[in-house]
Amino acid sequence: IVGICNTWSELTHCNSHLRELADAVKRGVWQAGGFPLEFPVMSLGEFNMRPTTMLYRNLMSMDVEESINANPLDGVVLMGGCDKTTPALLMGAASADLPSILVTGGPQLKANWRGGELGSCTDCRRYHAELRAGRITEDDWQDLQGSIIRSPGHCGVMGTASTMASLGEALGIALPGNGTIPAVDSRRYQLAEESGRRIVNLIKEDITPSKILNTEAFHNAIHTLHAIGGSANAVIHLIAIAGRLGIELPLRLFDEFSKTTPLILDLKPSGRFLMEDFFYAGGVSALLREISSFLHLKSPTVTGKTLGENVDSAQNYNRSLIKGVQDPINAQGGL
Numbered sequence: 001i002v003g004i005c006n007t008w009s010e011l012t013h014c015n016s017h018l019r020e021l022a023d024a025v026k027r028g029v030w031q032a033g034g035f036p037l038e039f040p041v042m043s044l045g046e047f048n049m050r051p052t053t054m055l056y057r058n059l060m061s062m063d064v065e066e067s068i069n070a071n072p073l074d075g076v077v078l079m080g081g082c083d084k085t086t087p088a089l090l091m092g093a094a095s096a097d098l099p100s101i102l103v104t105g106g107p108q109l110k111a112n113w114r115g116g117e118l119g120s121c122t123d124c125r126r127y128h129a130e131l132r133a134g135r136i137t138e139d140d141w142q143d144l145q146g147s148i149i150r151s152p153g154h155c156g157v158m159g160t161a162s163t164m165a166s167l168g169e170a171l172g173i174a175l176p177g178n179g180t181i182p183a184v185d186s187r188r189y190q191l192a193e194e195s196g197r198r199i200v201n202l203i204k205e206d207i208t209p210s211k212i213l214n215t216e217a218f219h220n221a222i223h224t225l226h227a228i229g230g231s232a233n234a235v236i237h238l239i240a241i242a243g244r245l246g247i248e249l250p251l252r253l254f255d256e257f258s259k260t261t262p263l264i265l266d267l268k269p270s271g272r273f274l275m276e277d278f279f280y281a282g283g284v285s286a287l288l289r290e291i292s293s294f295l296h297l298k299s300p301t302v303t304g305k306t307l308g309e310n311v312d313s314a315q316n317y318n319r320s321l322i323k324g325v326q327d328p329i330n331a332q333g334g335l
C-alpha cells in the first residue's frame, strides 16, 4: 500500500498541478504491483500565508509524520514544491522512516515580458522596486503580473523551492531530473510515473530514508548547495532534516565546505539564467558530474544505484550556464 502524500492546494499556486501529477505516480504504482492511496497534508504557499510559512514548517512536518505513522502504509511518495513544503515532507518522512521517494512539482516556465525573460520572484521584487521608484507605471506593473507566472510550478529562479528540489537529487531521495524538469513538461509526468514504480521496489527491498539520508548524503547536499548558489534557507532545512535522523550538521561545516566548493551555476538570483535553462543544459545530474571530485559517489539512492552511477553518463550541454570546477563563476561557494 503506497501512500501518496500530497500538498496540492488551490491556495498554493506552485503546487496546484500536484493532483494531476499524483495520477501519473498512481499509474506507476499500479504498473509495479502496488496499491496507491492519495492523502492530503497541510500545504504551505509563499504567496498567501502570513506572517511567514516558516512558522508552519514544523507543524506541517508533524502532520506528515503522524499521517504516515497512523495509517496502514508500506511506503510513501512525497509530493511538494513551494519552498517549505519539500523540507517539511522530508522531515516528516525521515522521522516516520518508511520507504519514501520525493517527487516535486517542477519549476514554472520562463516568463517573457517586453523582450526580456523574467523569473519569479527575483524579477517581481526587482520591478516592484521600480514601481515604487516611479520608473514603471501601475499599468506596467499589472501587465508584468499577468505575464510573470505562465504555468503551474514553483518559482523558476534558484530560490528555496528549486534549491530543495535540486538537493533532493544530491541527497539521493529523488530520481535524476526531479530538480529541473519544468512543471508542465511531459517528462515531469514520466518522472512521476517512474517514481511510482520505484517506490514499490523500495518497499520490497525495505530501503527506508535512514538508509539513504546518511551523513555522506548530507555532505553531498552541502557541496551541491554551494555549487548551485542555492538558497540560504537550505541551511536551516538541511539541519532540520538531518536532525530527524540524529545527524548533526554544524554551521562550521557549511562554512568549511564553502571555502573549497566553487560556484559553477549561473542562475538567478545571483546569476543570469532560469531553472528551465538549467534543465536544457543537462540539469542537476550534469552539475553533479562536474563537481564529482567533491562528492561521495558511492552513496545509495532511490534509483537502486549509487549517486556516481546515476550521473556517470550525464552531459553538460551549456558550459556558459553550468561551468566546470576549473573555470568557476567564483572559487568559493555561492551561498
Ligand code: FES
Pocket: 014, 045, 046, 047, 081, 082, 083, 120, 121, 154, 155, 159, 161
Ligand atoms: Fe512557491 Fe516561490 S512562491 S516557490
